[in-house]
Amino acid sequence: MPFNxxxxxxxxxxxxxxxxxxxxxxxxxxxxxxxxxxxxxxEWLNKGTIDIVLKIFWQAEPPKNFTDYYxxxxxxxxxxxxxxxxxxxxxxxNWYLLNTEPxxxxxxxxxxxxxxxxSAFYLSVDKELLLSDSLLNNMIPLFNQNTKEGYIKAExxxxxxxxxxxLYGNSLSLIVLENTKGNNLKLPNSPxxxxxxxxxxxxxxxxxS
Numbered sequence: 001m002p003f004n005x006x007x008x009x010x011x012x013x014x015x016x017x018x019x020x021x022x023x024x025x026x027x028x029x030x031x032x033x034x035x036x037x038x039x040x041x042x043e044w045l046n047k048g049t050i051d052i053v054l055k056i057f058w059q060a061e062p063p064k065n066f067t068d069y070y071x072x073x074x075x076x077x078x079x080x081x082x083x084x085x086x087x088x089x090x091x092x093x094n095w096y097l098l099n100t101e102p103x104x105x106x107x108x109x110x111x112x113x114x115x116x117x118x119s120a121f122y123l124s125v126d127k128e129l130l131l132s133d134s135l136l137n138n139m140i141p142l143f144n145q146n147t148k149e150g151y152i153k154a155e156x157x158x159x160x161x162x163x164x165x166x167l168y169g170n171s172l173s174l175i176v177l178e179n180t181k182g183n184n185l186k187l188p189n190s191p192x193x194x195x196x197x198x199x200x201x202x203x204x205x206x207x208x209s
Contacts, residue, residue, distance in 0.1 A: 003053070005202040010040035012143050023059040026154075026196050032162035036155040037199075040140050044125070044203050045132040045149060051204045052123040052152065059197040062106055064114035072188035073164055073171045080108055080115050084158040087121065090151040091129045098123050102157050105194070123152065164191040 011018035011026075014036060018024045027035040044050055063069035070078035084102035088095040107116040132149045141150045161167055168191050175185045 003202055003204055004043070005200070006041050006043050008041070008140060009201055010140050010143065011199060012038045012040070017143075020198055023195055023197050025193055026056065026199070027156055027194060029193060030163065030165040030191065031156055031193065032165065033156055033158065033160055035162065036153050038143060038151050038153045039199065039201055040143055040147075040151045041201065042132075042140055042150050045130055047130055047203070047205055048127045048207055049205075050125055050127075050130065051206070052125055053202050053204065054121045054123070054152075054154070055118060055200040056120075057118045057197045057200070059195040061117045062115045062194070063192060064112075066106075066115070066192075069189055069192060070164060072175055072186060073167050074174055076159070076161055076164065076167050078159070078164070080104070080106055080113070082159050083156065083163070085121075085154045086157045087123050088153045088155070089123075089125060089129050090147065090149060090153070091131075093148045095153060096129055098125060098152070105156070121154070163193060167191075 009020075011020055011024075013026060013028055014034075015028055018026070018037075025031075026037040039054065044052060066078045066080050066082060070076065081104045083105040085105050086102055087098040089098055090096075103121065105119060107119045108114065109116055141147050143151060156162065168188065171188050175187055178185050
């Protein structure tokens with residue numbers, strides 16, 4: 001089954017359009033629950049059931065261990081699997097969930113357990129969600145409130161506190177206070193913000209040989 005690389009596509013997050021030719025923050029400056037990345041193409045329309053493959057390459061390697069990175073954050077526990085996504089596809093103006101369970105934003109090395117410098121997602125999409133009245137004149141549709149087809153969404157659905165921006169100030173203050181009492185606690189790291197170097201996307205059509 002050949003892999004069909006999509007060379008031309010559009011990217012957006014909740015703040016607007018993104019440029020895949022240079023590093024970008026796929027979920028914004030301070031990602032929180034509900035932040036999202038959406039990818040638009042017309043190449044997967046009217047293809048029958050397909051598997052869409054999305055790869056995100058990180059500009060700077062994420063922390064190898066998020067539990068260690070977020071040490072000192074009060075009332076929160078972060079792990080490499082804390083950051084979870086739901087994927088959905090736009091069809092007839094409505095979003096349809098593609099995964100039955102949230103999936104981890106970051107991939108791990110099977111041996112070391114360290115976070116890897118890229119993440120890959122495999123999304124099986126039924127042909128009924130890919131049907132369109134046209135191929136949109138071979139143009140990738142701009143995304144707005146009137147867009148009906150041609151986009152998939154990766155939405156951050158957990159943790160509740162996102163990447164910890166809302167927790168950082170209080171956590172820092174508590175540790176600074178403790179250190180004024182003669183303790184020597186490590187100051188917490190600033191909240192991590194994912195930075196992608198690029199996104200790659202394509203699809204596999206199981207009916208092709």
